[in-house]
Amino acid sequence: MSRSWERKVQKNQAQINKQRKKRGQKPLMSAASSTESIDTYKGRSYLMPAFLLLFILFYIIVTVTSDNFKETGSMFWVTIACYIVLALLFTLRRPYLAVGRDFVRSRRFTGDRSINVSNIKAINVQKGYVVIEQHKGGNWVFSRVINRYPTEPMAERLRSFAGQHGIPFTEK
Structure with missing residues (x-):
């Protein structure tokens, strides 16, 4: 499904939820408020x-x-x-890495970007660094030195994420 279609669905769902709220009805289950948990790891830009x-x-x-x-x-x-x-x-404006059920999301210079599981080639972890390699585009590098990311908890969560989706995970 294309992203523009998903945005249209979310926009229409938000409008319907506003109307339902005015009538006193419960809102529809939206994709943004589903029961899946998203683990977010925030850094600090110095x-x-x-x-x-x-x-x-x-x-x-x-x-x-x-x-x-x-x-x-x-x-x-x-x-x-x-x-x-x-x-x-x-x-x-703190940088972050959010790990969802089938995607990872981060703040880049051009705004928030997501990578679906199908676009992730590999995940590499070494002391102080986490690198997410993509099939297309540049690698996402999360560094403890540059942006003060908590790389150890990120590595643990990404290890389970990679195991769940069959993504190659290497630790140096």
Whole structure:
């Protein structure tokens, strides 16, 4: 079934549930609220906000020491504020790995992405790292050093996930 079809079904189901709620009826069972449990492992992003703050510091030092600093105007401070807000956004928007019944989901730069079982080639685990290999596209790497993921519990859950679906699982 295509994703666009699933989105249409979920959208229509949400509309029907709103109507049923107004009438005082119980909502229909939706795909999003099914009884399956999704295990979510959250990390913390420190690398990108630190890089942005260092970039802001470099930008301030280079601009303030320039001879043309008095001509910069208010756009200089707006730019600095925007970079600080971006660093704050990266800090507060925590990366995660969610393992469901037949998919894994994670937050990427372009938004939340899911991989179905049929698209997973292998799962590799080593100390501090979890790598999910895909048939198409790049590998998903979850690192304890870069994003502070709890890799040990993730490895245990992915081991059972791989065994359940017959996905090759290697541990180094």
